Amino acid sequence: MPRMALGVAYDGSSWQGWQTQTGGRTVQDRLESALGQFLAQPVGTICAGRTDTGVHGLGQVVHIDTAVQRRMESWVRGLNALLPDSIAVQWAQAVPDTFHARFSAVSRTYLYLVRNSRVRSPMLHGRAGWVYHALDLASMREAARFLVGEHDFSCFRSSQCQAASPVRTLQALDIQRYGDFFLFTFKANAFLHHMVRNLMGALLYVGQGRQAPAWMEALLAQRDRRLAAPTFAPDGLYLAKVDYPAEFGLPVLPADKALFSHLGFYPAGC
Structure with missing residues (x-):
């Protein structure tokens, strides 16, 4: 059966995360409902990475299997006409059946946008963290x-995490400042449940002078979640990009460009 890949963006503020739930208030539930209307048949989706309540998606990738034929433009415009304002398909592309949205991914990139200011901004509520x-x-x-690098990230792992192993390879962690904004970029082969939000909590403790930078090395060695900082808010967290082998020819957009393009503003110095 032919396979389609879709790039999906969503504002996670009003959704209970990606993964389907009984109440139907998840991004997956709403996307599959739109797909069912669009294709006139029920269809299931496989995603690159599940996001939690309040977490946003810029570069989520899903695949579906369906024999229904549609023009590529129709996949985008037709589905978007059936989706709420907070969810939108960005692109659609036919892929071979060897492609798998989750297992073919070689890395995932999350961004966390923090506004560092004495007064909170109501315009950025849900879109950026505030310190x-x-x-x-x-x-x-x-x-x-x-x-x-490769570490046991037990100290940054949620107690509800179902991953078989706490070992992950964090390929890059970049921090840039643009005026009042700090942009944190996390790239890894895969992430544990709440891993990025827990890393953010610890990094912000260091940034505020509450802990020395070497505290991070000690936390990794101790492997005890109770010793680390509290989990930071989901407001400014975005699944920004998923990388796949070039053979699949999927669209590629730098993670930071995707973020600021969707937000509609570029912080000073960006």
């Missing part, structure tokens, strides 16, 4: 060096 205390960029970058 009141001043953040030190150099300290956070020093702490980030301890996290890159």
